[in-house]
Amino acid sequence: MISRELIFEIGRTLIAILLALLLGFVIILLVSEEPFEAFGHFVTGPLTTTRRIGNWIEATIPPIFTGLAVSIAFQAGQFNIGAEGQLFFGGVVATIVALSFPLPMYVHVLVALLGAMVGGAVAGAIPGFMKAKWGANELVSSLMLNYVFYRLGLYLINHHFRDPAAGAMVSYRLPETSWLQWFWLPTRVHWGLWVALAAIAFCYLFVYRTRWGYALRMTGLNKDFAAYAGISVTAVIIYSQVISGAIAGLAGAADVLGLYRRFQWQMLPGYGFDGIIIAILARNHPLGVPIAALFLAYIRSGASIMSRMTDVSAEMVAIIQGIMILLVTAQAFLSKWRHRAVVKEATKHEVNA
Amino acid sequence: MCMQNLLEMKGITKVYPNGVLANDKVDFSVLPGEIHALVGENGAGKTTLMKVLFGLETPDAGEVYYKGERLQVSSPLHAISSGIGMVHQHFMLAPSLTVTENLVLGAEPRKGLAFDWNTAIKTVEDLSKRYNLHVDPRARVRDIPIGMRQKVEILKALLRGAELLVLDEPTAVLTPQETEELFVALGELKRQGHTMIFISHKLNEVRQITDRVTVMRGGRLIGVRNTSEVTEADISRLMVGRDVILKITKSPPTPGKKVLEVKDLSYFTTEGKPILKDVSFNVRAGEILGIAGVEGNGQSELVEILTGLRMPHAGLISISGQEMTSASPRQMRELGVAHIPEDRLLHGVAADASIEENLIADRIQESDYTGKIFLKSKAIAENGQNLVGEFNVVARSAKTPVKMLSGGNIQKVVVAREFSSSPSIVIANQPTRGVDVGAIEFIHKKLVEICRSGVAVLLISADLNEVMSVSDRLLVVYGGQIVAAFPDASVVSEEELGLHMLGIKTQEAALLKEALA
Numbered sequence: 001m002i003s004r005e006l007i008f009e010i011g012r013t014l015i016a017i018l019l020a021l022l023l024g025f026v027i028i029l030l031v032s033e034e035p036f037e038a039f040g041h042f043v044t045g046p047l048t049t050t051r052r053i054g055n056w057i058e059a060t061i062p063p064i065f066t067g068l069a070v071s072i073a074f075q076a077g078q079f080n081i082g083a084e085g086q087l088f089f090g091g092v093v094a095t096i097v098a099l100s101f102p103l104p105m106y107v108h109v110l111v112a113l114l115g116a117m118v119g120g121a122v123a124g125a126i127p128g129f130m131k132a133k134w135g136a137n138e139l140v141s142s143l144m145l146n147y148v149f150y151r152l153g154l155y156l157i158n159h160h161f162r163d164p165a166a167g168a169m170v171s172y173r174l175p176e177t178s179w180l181q182w183f184w185l186p187t188r189v190h191w192g193l194w195v196a197l198a199a200i201a202f203c204y205l206f207v208y209r210t211r212w213g214y215a216l217r218m219t220g221l222n223k224d225f226a227a228y229a230g231i232s233v234t235a236v237i238i239y240s241q242v243i244s245g246a247i248a249g250l251a252g253a254a255d256v257l258g259l260y261r262r263f264q265w266q267m268l269p270g271y272g273f274d275g276i277i278i279a280i281l282a283r284n285h286p287l288g289v290p291i292a293a294l295f296l297a298y299i300r301s302g303a304s305i306m307s308r309m310t311d312v313s314a315e316m317v318a319i320i321q322g323i324m325i326l327l328v329t330a331q332a333f334l335s336k337w338r339h340r341a342v343v344k345e346a347t348k349h350e351v352n353a
Numbered sequence: 354m355c356m357q358n359l360l361e362m363k364g365i366t367k368v369y370p371n372g373v374l375a376n377d378k379v380d381f382s383v384l385p386g387e388i389h390a391l392v393g394e395n396g397a398g399k400t401t402l403m404k405v406l407f408g409l410e411t412p413d414a415g416e417v418y419y420k421g422e423r424l425q426v427s428s429p430l431h432a433i434s435s436g437i438g439m440v441h442q443h444f445m446l447a448p449s450l451t452v453t454e455n456l457v458l459g460a461e462p463r464k465g466l467a468f469d470w471n472t473a474i475k476t477v478e479d480l481s482k483r484y485n486l487h488v489d490p491r492a493r494v495r496d497i498p499i500g501m502r503q504k505v506e507i508l509k510a511l512l513r514g515a516e517l518l519v520l521d522e523p524t525a526v527l528t529p530q531e532t533e534e535l536f537v538a539l540g541e542l543k544r545q546g547h548t549m550i551f552i553s554h555k556l557n558e559v560r561q562i563t564d565r566v567t568v569m570r571g572g573r574l575i576g577v578r579n580t581s582e583v584t585e586a587d588i589s590r591l592m593v594g595r596d597v598i599l600k601i602t603k604s605p606p607t608p609g610k611k612v613l614e615v616k617d618l619s620y621f622t623t624e625g626k627p628i629l630k631d632v633s634f635n636v637r638a639g640e641i642l643g644i645a646g647v648e649g650n651g652q653s654e655l656v657e658i659l660t661g662l663r664m665p666h667a668g669l670i671s672i673s674g675q676e677m678t679s680a681s682p683r684q685m686r687e688l689g690v691a692h693i694p695e696d697r698l699l700h701g702v703a704a705d706a707s708i709e710e711n712l713i714a715d716r717i718q719e720s721d722y723t724g725k726i727f728l729k730s731k732a733i734a735e736n737g738q739n740l741v742g743e744f745n746v747v748a749r750s751a752k753t754p755v756k757m758l759s760g761g762n763i764q765k766v767v768v769a770r771e772f773s774s775s776p777s778i779v780i781a782n783q784p785t786r787g788v789d790v791g792a793i794e795f796i797h798k799k800l801v802e803i804c805r806s807g808v809a810v811l812l813i814s815a816d817l818n819e820v821m822s823v824s825d826r827l828l829v830v831y832g833g834q835i836v837a838a839f840p841d842a843s844v845v846s847e848e849e850l851g852l853h854m855l856g857i858k859t860q861e862a863a864l865l866k867e868a869l870a
Contacts, residue, residue, distance in 0.1 A: 205727075209727050209730075211718060211722075211728055214713075214717055214728060218703050218710075218714060221703035221704070221705050221706055222704070224699055224700050225699075225700055225701065225703050226714070227682060228660075228662060228692065228694060228701070229715045230681075230683035232681075232683065
């Protein structure tokens with residue numbers, strides 16, 4: 001049974017997307033000499049060639065992980081914005097494992113992924129532990145830890161695994177046994193996609209079908225109620241952060257093992273913050289995450305094609321993107337319209353009764 | 354429109370965002386100079402109607418006329434300036450300020466730039482004398498009793514020129530003596546030409562002081578009657594739509610083994626102020642022990658300590674002979690301690706979760722409901738359906754989110770979960786607060802039923818009727834101490850109980866000790 005509320009949420013999101021596109025078009029009209037062409041690139045660009053479709057898909061893989069990670073934390077009522085640092089550190093640990101432990105094919109990549117999960121989980125556990133034990137605000141601690149793990153990761157790579165032969169601050173090239181293989185040539189879509197799908201299934205089953213997921217949701221909905229009913233809120237906070245961190249760690253591993261095959265980030269990649277946008281769009285539901293991630297990656301990809309192919313400047317493209325995301329994530333959007341529908345439904349129901 | 358009405362609300366319709374039709378074309382009118390009762394079950398729409406009047410909610414349809422003129426109230430400030438005052442159920446006072454400061458807040462008399470303290474005091478004294486509502490203008494609100502705080506609330510409205518006063522369940526927090534005093538004051542206000550809307554669940558009070566009564570049910574207006582022409586039974590029939598039996602019939606108690614033993618329990622605030630002082634009592638299987646007392650005398654802390662939500666600073670707690678002082682809620686529940694919390698929305702439910710999910714919160718780790726990894730969704734759904742049926746929860750299905758239910762039905766969800774946990778003791782804290790007559794009747798019946806099946810029941814309540822009619826034995830708590838014990842609740846009079854609740858009368862220590870042993 002699909003509830004009225006779900007239909008409304010979907011409808012509202014679709015209308016928001018249409019409005020956002022319209023607004024994007026208006027802005028393009030104002031700034032471009034060739035608005036129709038530019039808009040065409042923006043809207044259909046990502047689908048025009050196999051390579052572009054591949055670019056779109058490969059760009060959704062890390063945000064699926066971070067979107068799931070943030071959703072799990074949000075469902076537990078933890079405003080955790082540490083996915084950024086967790087994924088960065090996950091990528092670092094995956095690099096270290098790949099370079100330090102020569103292992104046979106398949107085993108090597110699995111161990112590297114596992115290392116990334118452990119790295120992310122450790123980074124996620126710290127704010128969880130601090131919250132559970134001392135009541136430290138996880139928003140602040142997870143945000144601050146982003147920079148700690150960012151610098152720690154850079155230190156490890158630059159001072160211990162840096163490839164002096166490369167022209168930039170990057171690690172040694174990873175051995176092929178540790179790669180997430182490309183399976184749809186000529187694109188770079190890699191095995192990480194399957195890992196992402198598995199993570200979606202895991203999160204859905206965990207949150208909605210296990211007692212730990214139940215405890216997690218109840219804690220998120222009303223932690224006083226959870227404590228009253230005998231659920232250990234402390235345990236929930238810690239394990240939700242550990243799982244969230246582990247999944248975020250996979251996002252880093254996906255790009256390092258799947259795309260670059262060496263560690264080359266010098267800045268935080270931004271997937272963690274994308275994860276927040278995706279979690280909000282997906283209303284924290286694991287099955288909504290891939291859709292939201294595809295949507296976000298599509299806008300990103302279309303925008304970058306537009307800026308490459310037309311006279312719309314990169315800055316303007318970023319502004320259009322930002323406005324679209326803002327519109328789509330605005331929760332109160334169209335609430336008046338919704339309220340009228342609710343009034344109609346309620347009064348009609350009474351007449352029939 | 355009819356000119357003689359002071360207030361006329363026409364066709365008020367209000368739908369809340371969650372789809373609840375709180376008011377459905379309600380027509381409500383009040384004559385000048387009358388005390389008009391507004392009664393109805395919880396969720397009948399009384400509070401919503403008054404919120405519309407006071408500008409706290411915008412109606413989706415309907416018009417309000419005040420003194421014959423169309424009134425479009427957009428905010429409480431607007432309502433106040435039009436001469437409408439509201440005394441909320443939960444007082445809106447600043448506890449750390451004095452009575453005078455609270456009263457003149459926002460309309461302070463000034464001398465130059467400075468606050469004119471003397472004029473302010475004089476204003477308050479004059480007002481208090483004029484309406485015969487005695488308050489101490491210099492006392493801080495946190496130091497004065499509940500009854501006086503309420504007078505401050507009423508004076509606050511009068512000072513701002515209120516001619517029409519809305520009183521939302523004003524007697525819910527008062528002792529019988531304070532209630533009497535309030536009624537005298539309301540009579541005086543009426544004599545001086547004020548009009549009042551009196552919202553209450555207590556029909557005897559409605560009968561006692563009101564001129565007319567408007568009954569609401571399910572968001573609609575059911576009828577308006579002259580109070581002198583109807584009985585309490587008539588009103589409750591209109592409210593509920595059927596006959597209600599509030600008289601509790603129960604067999605004599607058959608006390609068995611001691612289930613809960615509390616010895617010298619003490620609890621202090623972080624500043625060292627005592628909240629509970631050497632509290633000792635015990636509850637046996639098959640009996641209902643009532644603890645009466647004005648709210649805020651340590652009851653909330655006591656219950657939280659007994660259920661593992663709070664750690665005591667001294668004393669011992671045993672459940673069925675096992676020492677359980679400072680146990681966790683999980684450990685308490687494993688020994689069969691069921692808990693109906695005083696604030697159902699804070700502790701009792703996760704409002705956004707479904708009914709069936711709320712019904713398994715305490716038993717999620719049991720093998721009936723979970724396998725090694727996955728939950729048994731079929732068993733959970735069955736449990737939900739069964740309990741919804743057994744406890745008469747009015748809902749579309751067990752999958753409905755709890756937030757869509759009325760207060761009484763939410764409480765039934767809590768009661769259903771706690772009673773079905775095969776408890777050895779049920780600790781019920783204000784189990785019927787703010788629920789409708791039908792639900793009260795049901796919950797009382799269930800409490801007696803489970804007790805007589807051999808379960809110990811500890812009932813904490815500020816509602817005298819409830820605590821007297823449901824309990825077998827009775828204790829009175831005042832200032833964090835047990836000040837009176839009555840081995841037979843049925844022979845205690847309301848006045849007697851009220852005097853103990855106010856700390857005016859105390860039992861001899863030796864007598865008390867014997868009764869509590």
